[in-house]
Amino acid sequence: GFGSNSWAVAGKVTTDGASLLAGDGHLSLTIPSYFYQLGLDTSVLGGGDLHQAGLAIPGLPILAVGTNGDVAWCQTQLFGDITDWYVEELKLDTAGAPATTLFKGEHKAVVAHAETFISAKLDAALPDLKSAGGTHVWHRYETFDGRRIMQIEGNPAKADTVVAKGETLINLGGKFVIPADTDKDGKITAISADYTGWDEANMLLAVDRFGHAKDVEEFRQATRGLVAYSQNLVASDAKGDVLFTGYQAVPCRQYLDRNADGTWADGADPSQLLDGTKYGAFTIPIKDGVVDEGPGQSDPYKCVVPFAKYPQAVSPKQGWVVTANNDIGGFTFDNSLTNEPWYVGGPWLAGYRASRIGERLAGLAKDKKADLAEMMAVQSDVRSPMGARYVPDLLGALKSAADKAANGGALSADDTRLVDLYQAVTPAVMTEVRDRLVGWQAAGFVAVSGVETFYNTPDDAQRKAAVATLIFNAWMGRFQDMVFNDEPMDGVWRFSGSTGRARTLSRLVAGRGKDNPNNLASFNPDTNESAFFDRLGTDVIERCDELMIQALIDTLAFLRGPMGKEAGTGGFASDDMSGWLWGLRHMVKFESTIGDFFDDGGKLKAITDQFAITTKTWPLSKKFQPGDPRIPLKWFPRGGDAFVVDAAGGIGKDRWHYGSGPVFRMAIALKDGKVEGFNIIPGGQSARKDSEFFADQSKLWLENKTWPIRFD
Numbered sequence: 106g107f108g109s110n111s112w113a114v115a116g117k118v119t120t121d122g123a124s125l126l127a128g129d130g131h132l133s134l135t136i137p138s139y140f141y142q143l144g145l146d147t148s149v150l151g152g153g154d155l156h157q158a159g160l161a162i163p164g165l166p167i168l169a170v171g172t173n174g175d176v177a178w179c180q181t182q183l184f185g186d187i188t189d190w191y192v193e194e195l196k197l198d199t200a201g202a203p204a205t206t207l208f209k210g211e212h213k214a215v216v217a218h219a220e221t222f223i224s225a226k227l228d229a230a231l232p233d234l235k236s237a238g239g240t241h242v243w244h245r246y247e248t249f250d251g252r253r254i255m256q257i258e259g260n261p262a263k264a265d266t267v268v269a270k271g272e273t274l275i276n277l278g279g280k281f282v283i284p285a286d287t288d289k290d291g292k293i294t295a296i297s298a299d300y301t302g303w304d305e306a307n308m309l310l311a312v313d314r315f316g317h318a319k320d321v322e323e324f325r326q327a328t329r330g331l332v333a334y335s336q337n338l339v340a341s342d343a344k345g346d347v348l349f350t351g352y353q354a355v356p357c358r359q360y361l362d363r364n365a366d367g368t369w370a371d372g373a374d375p376s377q378l379l380d381g382t383k384y385g386a387f388t389i390p391i392k393d394g395v396v397d398e399g400p401g402q403s404d405p406y407k408c409v410v411p412f413a414k415y416p417q418a419v420s421p422k423q424g425w426v427v428t429a430n431n432d433i434g435g436f437t438f439d440n441s442l443t444n445e446p447w448y449v450g451g452p453w454l455a456g457y458r459a460s461r462i463g464e465r466l467a468g469l470a471k472d473k474k475a476d477l478a479e480m481m482a483v484q485s486d487v488r489s490p491m492g493a494r495y496v497p498d499l500l501g502a503l504k505s506a507a508d509k510a511a512n513g514g515a516l517s518a519d520d521t522r523l524v525d526l527y528q529a530v531t532p533a534v535m536t537e538v539r540d541r542l543v544g545w546q547a548a549g550f551v552a553v554s555g556v557e558t559f560y561n562t563p564d565d566a567q568r569k570a571a572v573a574t575l576i577f578n579a580w581m582g583r584f585q586d587m588v589f590n591d592e593p594m595d596g597v598w599r600f601s602g603s604t605g606r607a608r609t610l611s612r613l614v615a616g617r618g619k620d621n622p623n624n625l626a627s628f629n630p631d632t633n634e635s636a637f638f639d640r641l642g643t644d645v646i647e648r649c650d651e652l653m654i655q656a657l658i659d660t661l662a663f664l665r666g667p668m669g670k671e672a673g674t675g676g677f678a679s680d681d682m683s684g685w686l687w688g689l690r691h692m693v694k695f696e697s698t699i700g701d702f703f704d705d706g707g708k709l710k711a712i713t714d715q716f717a718i719t720t721k722t723w724p725l726s727k728k729f730q731p732g733d734p735r736i737p738l739k740w741f742p743r744g745g746d747a748f749v750v751d752a753a754g755g756i757g758k759d760r761w762h763y764g765s766g767p768v769f770r771m772a773i774a775l776k777d778g779k780v781e782g783f784n785i786i787p788g789g790q791s792a793r794k795d796s797e798f799f800a801d802q803s804k805l806w807l808e809n810k811t812w813p814i815r816f817d
Contacts, residue, residue, distance in 0.1 A: 108430040108454055108752060109181035110484070111337065112462055116345025116776065118424035118470035123776035124341035127480040128170055128179025129767035131752045135698035136716055136799075138788025140169065140769055144816075145316070157316050158816045160769055160784070167313050170771060174780050174816060176318045177773040178340040181428050183351050185335040185450035187302070189358075191252060191381030192372075193295040197284055202273040203246045203254065206295070207382045213249035220245055243276040250386040252297035259284040259293070297381055301354055302333030304389040311394070315340075321348035321419060328352040329395040329412060335450075337428040343775040349426035350417040351433045354396045355449050356387035357408040367444040375448060410447045424470040429458035429750075455604045457490035457748035477781060480772040485809045486750035491607075492550035492577050496542050498614055499580065499657070502650040503527070503539055519648060526654045530661065537682060538576060538657065545573035552578075552749060554688025556735065556742035558725045560808040561688075571744075574687040578746050579664060582758035583656035585610055591641040603747065603755045613637055617649060663759060672737035674760055688742030689734055691754070694764040695719075695741075695787060695803055716792065718800045723807070741807055770811060782814035 111128040119125055132139050140160040145168065147153025159171015170179045196212060198204040205212035219242055226238030246254040257275060259282040268274050272283050286293050302308075311330030318324040320342040328338065331353040340348040361384060362370035372380030388407045390397040401408030416434035418426050432453045436442065442451050465483050469475040506527035509520050516524060527535065548570050555563050555571020563571065585606060598605035616623030617634040627635040631646070638649045664685055669675030673692055677685055697716035703709050725735050725742070735742075740762055745753025754763030773782035787806035791798040805811065 108458065110427075110429045110458055110462060110750060110752075111179040111181050111339040112425060112427035112466060112483075113177075113339045113341040113347035113349075114425045114466060114470065114475045114480075115341075115347045115420050118473055119475045119774075120473060121476070121776065122345060123476075123774040123779075123781075124177075124343070124345045124347060125475055125477065125480055125772070125774050126172075126177040126179060126339065126341040126347075127484060127772040128181075128339065129484050129752075129770045130170070130179075130181070131766055132768045133698070133765050134693065134695050134768060134787055135701075135764075136695055136718060136788050137698065137792035138768060138786045138790075140786055140788075142784060142786060142790060142812075143168075155316070158780075158782075158814050160771070160786070165309070167309060168316055169312075170769070171316075172773050172775065172780060172782065172814075172816065173316050173318070174343070174775070174778065176315070176321060176324050176340055176342045177775055177782075178315055178324065178338060179771065180336040180338050182430055183335045183337050183353070183433065183450065184430065184453050185351070185353060185355060186375060186448070187333055187335055187353070187355060187450075188298055188300045189356075189375050189379055189387070190255075190377075191297045191299075191379045191384065193248065193252075193254070193297050193381040195254075195257065195284070195293045195295045197273075197293065199271065200273050201268070201271050201284060202244070202275070203257065203284065203295070206248050206297075208249070208385065209383065215254070216247045216249065218245045218247070219243075246275075248297055248381070248386070251303070252299050252381070252386045253303075254295050254297045256296040257282050257284045257293070258287055258295065260287060296378070299386045300333065301356070301387075301389050304332065304391065306330070306332035306354070306389065306391050307394055308332060308334060318342075320344055321346045324348060325350055325352075325417065325419065332389055332391070332396065337430075337433060339426055339428055341773070341775060343778065345776075346420045347424075347426050348417075348419050349428060350415070351428075351449070352412060352415045352417065354389045355410045355447075356389065357401060357405075357410050358387070358448060359405040359408050360384060367446075368441070369443050374443065376442065376451075410449060414447055415449070423467065425463075425466045425475075427459050427462045427466060429456070429462060430454035431456040431459040452601075452604070454601055455607050455748060458750050458752075461486060461488060461490065461750050477772050477774050477783065481770065481783065481809070481811065484751060484767070484770050484772070487552045487745040487753065488749065489550045489552040489574065489577070489746050490748045491581055491746060491756070492545065492552065492574070494611060495581065495584075495614070496546055496550070496577060499577075499653050500539065500542060500546075502653040503535070503657075505650055506654060518645075519651075522645065523648070523651055523654065526651060526658065529658060534661065538661070541569065541573040541576065541682070545570055545577070552687065552744050552746045552753075554691065554742045554744040555686040556688030556725075558688075558735075558742060558807075559723065559727075560804075561742070568683070568686065571687040572682055572685050574744075574746065575685050575690060576660060576664070576682075578687070578691070578756070578761065579660040579758065580656050581747075582756050583659050584653055585756060586758065587640065587652045587656055588613065588637055592637065607748070607756070614649065669759075672739060673762065684734070686742075687746075688744065689738075691743055691746070691761040692738065692740035692763075693743040693753070693766065693807075694762055696764055716794065718787075718789075718803045722800050723804055743807075767806075770806070770809075771814075772811075773814065780814070780816035782816065783811035784814050785811040 109130045114125040116122045116124045141163050145157045147155040157173045159168040194207040196205045203215045222241045227236040262281040314327035321340045324340045334353045337351045361373040390400045390407050506523050510524045552574045553567045553570050555568045613635040616625045621628040629636045639646045664676050666676035695718035697713045700713040747756045752766045769786045771784040785806050787803040789802050
């Protein structure tokens with residue numbers, strides 16, 4: 106569910122000619138916040154030229170996002186690939202320690218670095234926090250060319266394991282092993298890594314240059330110093346220009362072999378394990394604080410992807426740029442990550458958020474209606490991309506089953522199963538569900554809460570939409586699980602499982618029809634759809650429409666069923682759908698970050714909850730009637746669902762509480778030296794319970810309101 110949004114609109118398409126920048130970073134909604142609102146200034150006291158306002162990570166006096174009056178900037182996660190992993194063949198010395206690795210037919214000496222750690226003596230009530238203290242010396246091992254050895258084949262051990270003669274206890278990042286040929290194949294394997302951040306660079310200096318840029322071109326040139334940064338950057342300037350760039354130092358990997366069609370050869374795919382006996386470490390060349398492309402012309406191991414070839418856009422014709430963790434250059438549009446002339450990373454998150462933001466920006470730019478208020482409205486967008494994608498298919502399955510049931514003729518075995526499923530629910534109930542989904546479709550698939558709170562007053566139309574939102578989301582999780590959870594799929598979904606499943610499911614559903622229209626590898630010509638729709642372990646071959654209707658039947662049974670032990674979970678113990686409001690099951694949490702440091706099975710929850718922001722902090726209503734379903738709720742009813750712009754959790758079957766989302770909502774306008782902006786951080790400026798700034802911003806955040814950025 107993590108991600109971020111950033112976009113910028115050029116002055117030529119805004120209401121008053123001001124350039125606009127907006128961004129909302131998606132991380133854990135913790136107390137305290139990961140970001141801190143501040144101003145940096147040396148111009149008033151100190152005689153310097155620093156005058157900035159925005160957000161910083163506590164402890165770093167450099168703005169992550171914000172403005173200096175000339176330029177405003179924000180950023181999102183890039184999903185760049187700046188680490189390579191290698192399979193090594195290792196030989197041990199007589200003491201059982203790593204001695205050499207095999208490289209191009211020669212055994213090269215391993216380099217051992219002795220590192221000393223001093224730990225304090227702790228006598229705490231919790232076992233995890235006890236420590237005898239003392240000084241510890243462990244060795245870190247590298248290949249001859251600097252690849253760090255991260256794993257070694259051998260027997261698992263503990264820090265106090267007693268080793269035999271000819272054995273050595275190795276500490277690999279807190280995991281202990283005694284190297285040995287455990288699979289008896291005559292060699293000891295290891296895994297090493299190389300990472301751009303291990304080459305000499307000054308990332309903080311490069312980021313500091315953002316805040317001194319006079320326009321987006323200076324900002325763009327400042328990115329030449331980024332090493333191990335892996336962020337998409339969006340900027341606007343007071344001249345009306347906008348910028349997108351994803352540049353950072355990435356090895357061009359020209360030494361990795363390719364097949365004739367451009368795909369990687371065996372053992373040469375940088376997104377997988379490389380053959381460490383054949384391919385070595387890369388180096389990022391730095392000169393005067395910026396990436397130096399020169400050495401790469403003669404040495405492929407010092408080559409970087411050229412600055413001029415990296416995906417970038419400066420004031421494009423459309424008048425706006427957007428990034429939301431999506432594919433930065435169309436690299437995946439042919440469904441391959443392995444055939445581009447330059448490999449920079451991926452796979453990226455699904456493009457639902459970027460698509461929706463772009464759709465709204467295009468309309469605003471066309472009519473020159475873009476202003477700060479509209480930017481904040483886009484940040485609050487909760488149109489359900491999953492609803493828009495799958496409700497038409499679900500309605501199609503219901504119509505197909507109804508038509509077959511009404512036909513009256515002889516039915517095939519497959520059609521009989523479909524009709525039997527459809528008729529397992531009373532006609533009135535199925536009609537009501539269909540009508541609610543049709544109504545939601547007509548209303549634009551807006552995923553609203555429907556629950557009245559101090560920050561939300563729904564009307565009748567919104568309450569109806571909230572019911573359809575819940576029915577759909579409960580169905581969506583069940584349908585997805587039916588397609589995938591009967592297969593042995595562990596490890597298939599790379600980086601983001603939610604994106605991988607969403608992308609795959611969309612292709613499978615769209616790939617139904619004669620002659621395999623989507624060229625699916627899993628296509629079954631007997632059913633004219635993917636074999637993944639068949640449920641393993643049954644005597645028949647199920648079809649997609651069957652799974653859709655079965656998932657709906659299971660959804661209705663769940664929502665009619667008993668409530669969960671925890672407030673805001675389980676069913677509603679009622680057949681009356683009008684009370685099935687999305688916000689009574691879909692809630693945002695503001696939990697203390699302290700809880701992340703304890704693995705105690707929740708024993709300290711009573712303590713950590715004191716530092717959370719709950720409905721005790723901000724009651725949902727001033728007065729409740731007896732039996733009001735809002736009374737027991739600990740968290741805050743919220744709209745949105747999977748992949749919406751205003752990030753609000755993911756796909757689920759029976760639990761939709763979420764604790765990650767926009768940790769800030771920032772919007773800035775620049776024109777002729779004038780700075781206007783707004784921002785909010787739900788985690789607040791103080792983690793002290795007795796401070797008036799502990800929870801004040803969370804209340805505004807829930808209302809989709811902001812504070813002004815006071816630049817002057």
